[in-house]
Amino acid sequence: MNLKMYQNRLQGQTRPVVVDFWAPWCAPCRTIKPILKNLAQEYQGKVDVWEINADEHPDLLPVLKIYGIPTLIAYQSGQEVARYIGARPASDLRDLFRHLAEGKIPPRLSLRTRLVRIALAVGMAIIGWFNPTSWPFYVVAGFIFFSAVYDRCPVWNAVTSWLKQQRAKHTNRSTR
16 A cells, blocks of 8 residues: 555545554554454444554554554544544543544543653652753653643643645645
8 A cells, every 4th residue: 555545545435534554573463453443443434443464554654753663643534633643542532532432632642641741740840940050951841741731731732733734735836
């Protein structure tokens, strides 16, 4: 499958789709495979699942910016709405399928991940408070906190949306 075939298949897709890029030698891929299989059966007719062997289609990987497997890319109306790299817990995958089936955009971070990052940021700020050279701790705390809430930031969303449009324009020019 080349990029043009992949894009055509996506454009013809009426339901949300989760594309699983995997390889037979990949242990995390084998770990999530039964979870994906169960979710595909549970959400049959609501969310489609495609499996693409990364070893058999290596040309797609750099174009789709897939640098690790397993990579799951979720699409709604041909547009990417979520990307998970690496094995994820069954609860995260279930949430992804549930959101797609309901026509909602899946959250980028799970609540658990957000809370852990916020707790780490608070911990770094507290360490900085008691440290004579506190500014590095505050900077790190700020970055960690931002990583917990970035997907809710309107400026971040505007900039990343613009960058995605630019990338799509570039990709469309390169496939012609």
